[in-house]
Amino acid sequence: MIDQRIYEMFREIGEDLYTAQMISSHGGNLSIRLGDRVIIKRRGAQLGRLKPHDLIETRLDKNDSGVALASTELLVHRAIYMNTPALAVCHCHPRIAVAFSLSRDELVPVDNEGSYLLKKIPVVTEEFASGTPQMANKVAEALKNYKVIMLRGHGSFATGQTLDEAFLWSSCLEESCQIELATKIINEPFIEYRGMSDSYKKF
């Protein structure tokens, strides 16, 4: 049985993701690495209302949970843990970020917090929505150098030492995108307030 505190952590962040409109009812996923094991949401469960039995624990390098958790989700998370120092992964579908990913190869926040914390978010493309080894490796590869990335038209993958951290990057990303969307609607000339601002896209 999963430790109560870990379940609480997943439940809280899952709930926050749903209320922040960063996932649909059954979309997105959260996982953490505990030593050489992984804890991840079961396929088909709702992140916004997680129950203790919705969390699966399995070995890092193969699925020994006894649950036929479709390897789609696990594959990507596993690839991330094998290829980066991540200890937590937050995957969600932040709407405005996804919209921007359709027309840009990288997202460069213009707001203060986004510039400060994220600087730049690369966009990678892989058509097959359900996890294939190609998609898993592409996502993991991009996460070697950035803590949050976009999969074009699909959603974001963020890593951290804790779920809290991974959620932070995801949330900051969507906030930045919403602010930028607002600037498009406001449609007035941008007054640059940041020093060395043209360097962000080179991060």
Next chain:
Amino acid sequence: MPTVKLFASLRKFAGTKELSIIGATVGGVLLELTRQNPLLGTAILDGGNLRPHVVITLNGRNVIDLNDSVNEQDVIAIFPPIAGGQGE
């Protein structure tokens, strides 16, 4: 009454190291503490919430839930944010 101990830069805001503050929960004690010491309030609170990375311990255990109840002999220690900025 529960005891509140202040450390590092918080001492100069309150003008003292230690106070007795009435309250039934950690949150309640903080409210009363910051009501008596508005300067201290701005140092540890942001609006009604605890500033990030302020370390609060209750009898030496880190406080996660401000609703934790507090007894007469308890000691609450408050350290200013000495841990990093956002995230890193």
Next chain:
Amino acid sequence: MSGWSEKVLEIDLGTQTYKTYPLNMEMARLFIGGRGLGARLLWELVGPEVDPLSPENVLIFTNGPLTGTGYQTSNRFSVTTKSPLTGTVLDANSGGFWGMQFKKTGYDVMIVRGKSEKPVWIEIKNGAIAFHDASELWGMRVFALTEKLGQDNNRRNVLCIGPAGENLSRMAAIMNDRERALARGGPGAVMGSKNLKAIVVEGRERPVIEDTDRFKFMLYETRKLLAASPLTSQALPEFGTAVLMNIMNNVGALATRNHQQTQFEGAESISGEELAEKYLVKNSACWACPIGCTRISKTEKVEGEGPEFESAWAFGAQCGIDDLPAIIEANTLCNDLGLDTISVGSTIACAMELSEKGYLDSDLRFGRADMLAPAIEATAHRRDIGADLADGSLRLAAKYHHPELSMSAKGMEMPAYDPRGLQGQGLLYATSNRGGCHMRGNMIGLEVLGLPKLVDRFQVQGKSAFVILSQNSNAAIDSLVICKFTNMGVGDEYFARVLSAVTGVQYATTEMIKVGERVWNLERLYNNREGFTAKDDTLPPRLLNEAPVDGPSQGWVSNLAPMLKEYYRTRGWDENGVPTRKKLVELGLADLA
């Protein structure tokens, strides 16, 4: 290539000659510099048959591609050798100004081999390398010697040993810029065994930076981040590292009286707050550092740098002493004699316990602040009780038939954080490649400060993953060579980008941390080759079996066994703690095993 000077200086003290040759750049790309490069070279040069105090041991001084570039805290450098205290691979790391100047001499690496027949000091000045007779200087203390050899922070920098190193104390430090130290593990004794008194550097070369625009951007962002972090912009400059004293005491993780308790009733009297209020003159900084964590403290008797948290703890809580002026004086005395404050303090504490229990016949007792200075002097000169103290607490305690009273891991005295109050920290000490050390990784952020987020300090499952990440990251930072306090405000991804911008070699964040993992595994291989096994990944029995009877950590012992099992698996090692072939191939170390 940029960043690196691409040159190695090799000095033979026996013949008083030297040679220079190109740095193997493939090796440099894999190990970067500092600790990493030092470990790789030590692997080649010093095997299990070499006694650390024999002429066959070497001292490998290394800087890194970032050293001297002007990036925040790019002043640090390393020395790598086989430790006379632990017998493990040892790298010690120091700040100040010497590292920056060493880079300006145009070398990435300086290897010192052999032994000089008579005391000697080396001068590297504007390309010329000279050997000078040090017979007149032998016996001099660090402060006087540093001044005599012409110390000028920005122009001419002195690195030297004091009487402790000359007398081969296994706790002897190598000092630089008067009061900075390559302290732990006894590198000063290695230098003393070579009859080498000092190395003075003056140089003119500047490191080349490949992408100056990107570098400037990183400089700018780092400045903003350090200014925004309360730790680096307020707590450290104002209170210094001793700001931790009250916190660690409060949570019941401040080792007291040779780890007999986890809280010290006198903690307030030796805290950063007390120091700032009563004895602080001002704060000070190393080269290119905006943080300024260094204390300049003054008592009636002395004025000098420090004390750091660990030093104040070692002579304070660990010895049951709450007399801060005495502690400040003890710290300054160690600097002047060239001794590691942590090991010396904890060794004296061990002697105090041995004496109180009647195993050792001496006047040392917990709380006796007046005994600190005499004990330290005696240690440096191997006089009286000093003869017993000079080689560290493990040899001391073993001599008097109670090795379990040495609070050490692999023979190196552990620092302040008591593992019974912090489970992850205990795993850190037990697995550290140079022995009981708090700089190989850092669990305080996660387990106490909530940086980035609080994890339960008593929880055991899953801790190993945090410890491993911290160890890998710190090993990478030690190879750059950058100060870990910068890392408190700025994430690893910034360092990877600075490294890429300076050298022109693109390191993704993960690749940079992988260098750290590579270094860690190489150090492990080195220790395995020396004969260390899983049995040595342990802590003193007191921490494994005796729980504190009061305080917030009451009832807790260090639950090392399950954490260690998980640690080995997560590191990709077998159940004996040996890196598997698969892991070595992954890290490019397969040809070394």
